[in-house]
Amino acid sequence: MAEKRTFSISELSQEFDVTTRSIRFYEDEGLLKPTRRGQTRVFSTKDRVRLKLILRGKRMGFTLAETRELFDLWDETETGNEKQLLKLLEILNARRAHLEQQKNDIAQAEMEMDTAEARCREALAELKKKKQPDLVKDES
Amino acid sequence: MAEKRTFSISELSQEFDVTTRSIRFYEDEGLLKPTRRGQTRVFSTKDRVRLKLILRGKRMGFTLAETRELFDLWDETETGNEKQLLKLLEILNARRAHLEQQKNDIAQAEMEMDTAEARCREALAELKKKKQPDLVKDES
DNA sequence: GATAAAGTTTACGTAAACGTAAAGTATTTT
DNA sequence: AAAATACTTTACGTTTACGTAAACTTTATC
Known part of the structure; x- marks a missing residue:
């Protein structure tokens, strides 16, 4: 229930x-x-x-219109005729393609984030060197 | 070069x-x-x-404004001071979090697509049964 | 050298997804 | 019951990311 x-x-x-x-x-x-x-x-x-x-x-x-379209088709599934059902399958496939594209985008983005972060940390290290070239010398 | x-x-x-x-x-x-x-x-x-x-x-x-912000920070990295660099790292981390969220969303969505497709195919099978209950009988 | 093709600026229009304000109703708390 | 709280409808405003049209200039082609 x-x-x-x-x-x-x-x-x-x-x-x-x-x-x-x-x-x-x-x-x-x-x-x-x-x-x-x-x-x-x-x-x-x-x-x-x-x-x-x-x-x-x-x-x-996804836009709200796209989401609504899916909802509507979904609701019609119970009483759906063949055409509706096939259309739903079609849309599902399109969404899967969309998801694949997004996964690729994310993978690319993650790689770029890695190199960006590395470059960023290098730049930071450079800054520290220039600011305090002999910090280690004499601390006691 | x-x-x-x-x-x-x-x-x-x-x-x-x-x-x-x-x-x-x-x-x-x-x-x-x-x-x-x-x-x-x-x-x-x-x-x-x-x-x-x-x-x-x-x-x-991402909005265009967000992308531009990243571009701008990136361009400043070459001559960047510590504050800028730290801010860039911060933004990169935020983006990573965003990416994680998206990966979760995609995983969820894929599961739902699977069940949706299954339900859809079942409904299609039901339709065929009702339409042609004794298709197999006598074809020769 | 005309004419088409590609590029330009300027400017108004538009769809999506709400924000915000106004002005009222219903319900809960004191 | 008075006040505060939560909810409602109506309606105009706002931002983002372009579309579209007009009127013009520059470049390539016949």
Whole structure:
């Protein structure tokens, strides 16, 4: 059975360090579908998962529209016809390609960080030499 | 010795699949510093490298301002004082943290892609069963 | 030497993803 | 019940990263 816990907007806001404004915006854009108690939003665990996915997607450079498209297709999977399902597979493949590209980018970046840091430390060492050429001489 | 080749705006535009508008924008923002022959831009191999870095940065979710900040600090490294160098090290560390986060995100995303694809293929198999329940029966 | 091709500046427009302010309602605390 | 707190809608503002159009100059081509 699915969990029954619910969340307020501020709970989610704090947990994921995102403004309530953003959360409401995600709802406006159709990414979250909280129910209402009166006029107050009530978020389900599904909404919570989706918020997590939204934020991760953002960190990975996906637009909200792209993430929403995935959500929509995902929801349609249960009742999906063949065309929809094939389209979903297609999008999944595209995402995988995207991920591969990102992994390459990260690997490259890490190498460059290494050389950058090395060069940086060298420069620092040079500075120390010039500033204190004979620090070792006589300390006693 | 450094390479002496130069590049036109359209050469770079084609090589990296980016509009000339973008390249000029990057110059306006101080990320590229082509020289001029007359009023025409002449890009060096350094500019070319930087363009590559800009685009990779974008794919990794860095803003142009962030990338420029790194470029600026990097340029100052040659003549850098201790404070600048330490700041650069700091930024490099921040970037590493960023990269770690991204690697985690990617790993998570890959797992989710796997389960999504599995679910999708199951749904497809279900569809086929219902559509053609006795395809195997008699074909000869 | 006309004309096309590539480059330039200037400037206004736009989409995405919120920020921020206003002005009101609902709920909890004292 | 008064005050503080949390939540709501509405709506205009802002930043980033370019797109697009206009009007012009320079360079290559026929």
